[in-house]
Amino acid sequence: MWNWSNSDLKVRLTLRVAAVSTLCLAAISCYFLIDSEHTVRARVEAIAGVTARTLELQQSKIQWVNNPRSDFPDLDAVAASVMTSGLCLAFRTSEGDVRQRICSGAQSDTAAPPIAFAALYRRLFDPGREAVHPVTVSGNAIGEAVVWIDPAVLTAGAWHDAGRLMAAFAIALPLLCALVYAALARALRPTRLICDGLERIAANDLTARLPPFDLAELSAIRDVFNHLAESLATALADRNELTQKLISLQDEERRHLARELHDEFGQSLAAIRALAASARQTAAQDCPPLLAECDGIARTAAGMMETLRGALFRLRPPDVDELGLAASLEGLVAGWNVRSRGRPRFEIAISGTFERLASSISANLYRIVQEALTNAAKHAGATRVALRLEMRESDPQLSTPCEIALAIDDDGRPGDPPVKSGMGLLGMRERVAALGGRLSFEAGHGKGSSLRVLVPVAISQPVGAAAEYAA
Template sequence: MFRRLSLRLRLSLLLGAVLALGLALGVGLLVLHAGARVRAEADGATRLARDLVEATLPRLDSAADPQAEIARLLADARRLRHVRVTLAGDEAPSKEDVDRTPQWFTRLVLPNAAVIRIETGRGAILIAPNPADEIAEIWQEIVWLAIGGAGIAVAAFGLVSLAVSRTLRPIATLAEGLQRLERGEHSMRVPADGSPEFVIIAERINALAATLQRLDDENRRLVRRMIHVQDEERKDIARDLHDEIGPFLFAVRAGVGALARHATAPGADPSRLAEDCARIDAQIAALQQVNRRILGRLRPAALEEMGLDDALQALAQGWREANPNVAIVLSLDGASGDLDHAVFGRSRPNTDNVIDSKSLERALREKPDSTFSQRALDEETALTAYRIVQEGLANALRHSGADLVEVTVTHANGALHIVVEDNGSGLDATRPSSSSGGLGLRGMSERVGALGGALTLGNNAQGGARLTASLPLRGAAGR
């Protein structure tokens, strides 16, 4: 049940319990020492009364009126506190005998003292302790202590409850802020009020809200970017279909029409029919190449057919054929654990192992299974790695003016590491990112980030551009 109480009520109850315990302890100590106080006062008063009576007895024999002397003695003795002095046979209760305290308390502290009897020859004088007034005084002290302690406890309870309420007031604001965050109101901020501890919590909540708001903005930007990329890809495909496939289809249709006319004409010339068929076949072959190029932009077929390393070599060879004056050095993490190098294009300085396309094809057929194939990269990681190299080569060959591009793909620490660098002019901050297949540097960075990787772009020590990326191998076994 105590766990269900609020923190304010818990603290207030704990404080009240401590104050009540302290008050009970104080009252208990007073009650514990009350008996000793009463006995000490009663014993002192009894001795004083006995000394007074014994000092007066010698004067009784010489007194003209002994009874009057005894009466004066009794009158003087009645002025003494905590003691009763009477003649034997005259033990009527006095006002001091009136019970002014609870009986249980009186019985608890009342001493068991014997009555002192002094014979005078004219009657006996009785001296008995009478601590009623002392007991009443002690009881009043206890009552006032209890009243004062209770008042202090109530005041402290109220003050502490008020202080705790004011101190814990920011909790409601913080809880409301968290609820608003849960509802998706990431633009909200909570006031940093109250004690330093609550100020720290409020600052953390505001930082969380700012981060969530930034992520919301980033998500909206990514959605807009995705829609834009999709639209651009559709435009590119539509343009290719219209500008490249359309003319080929028109040419094929025209060739078929010419073939039909020549075939049905009287005295048809077989050589002319063969020319028409060859022309149509050439148009279809060109159409197939355009179709493969468009499909390669959408999804590289070599990646599924040959694996990542062979697809990268085919990609490098394709760029080399389009840029014969640029050397492309491709270094892959080989099956032996060393880097396998392939150089495409003209020889760079200190590089003599240039191979042509026929040597490449023969090397691909004879080359053992690569480490990447053995690791069975998941489809998304392999495609992303391919796109990174594709984008890096496109940027280097189109914008940097480089005559040497080096591509390194290695595996270490459960991740695929990709480096594309050139010896060109380096980065130009005034030029926007290029786009390759609808995916520019920004889109590529977003794609890498979605896989839990990282991508950086900068200049190398020679001043050329350097693109680095790391992709976690989610479906691969570590080395």
């Protein structure tokens, strides 16, 4: 079934041209049929007038020569000059008697028109109507000259003329549609360039520009498109610069908060544990019932110190520049496995060498993984989280012949928009955008979600699968 709403513009316009042409043919056909009918009626009226005058002359001649035996009426003289296919001449007396009638036969090679066309033509034009002119002699009417054409002959002639017109239209219409389609295809060829440019913009290629066009309308689109691409490129550059500043500020705030917690709360908790140990020694000598309370204080302080260590680890991760990205991620995964006691189970697989990465790339990738693991463990309720990090080689002709592929899959709940689509994912997107990479997140209809990150990098020496890690 034809889907008109999604049809090709060239096809749609060509069909409209065909429809308009068909309507024009119908109008022209009607005009020619009406004009032909008027022409036939005028001709029949003229023949009737000539016949009436001829009969009047014949009657006057009879009276002048006083020859009552002369043949009257004599229509042969008129018929010899005016007779055509289907034409009939007659003289009808004042009493209504037809004294003479001459009719010519129809052409035998004329094809009979369709019944529907014949019925319509007779309904519209009433062919075969008589043209009547009185025959008068000395002011007295002695009869009438009657002329008509056989309706079947008129209908066949109209169908013949209409058939020739339709045959010419049947030949011209496909040719016209082909020419219109070709002209539209040529005129709309630049729209393919516009679609390609939009697809490049949608793929975050803001260097896309449209070339000049001949048509003024397409040139206006080109100007707006190029201005939009330039504006988007400028806005994206400004956003990336602001994002870098915000990320740096956020990391600095985290480091500052980690120092404050370590210096203040860490020392306070250490002091509490020392006081608890001292109080226990005193209680062991003087008041044994207080030993349980002292042990409880010590356990509480130890638990708080363990919680503080985890918070400090998240706020201030190990120095990625010193340990390297691979070792830092292995330590992060191992820490999660220890804290979660095997539920969920975190797995990691690293392929390639990452020692020569820039510190900004390593730090941002570490933060992305840290945020993703936190979401999977604390919010998605996952039982298994798999992390894969791979250094891939790409086309050496490119400015960045390598790219880092990061994949994180979990089997947790996929439908928690505030966590999965909120600031955590937004922060990861900003970090990836700052690195010039691409991020995609997919949540399955059942259970689980997938995070994919691709970051282009430039490394001076070839990259191979020199290191394989599994934890």
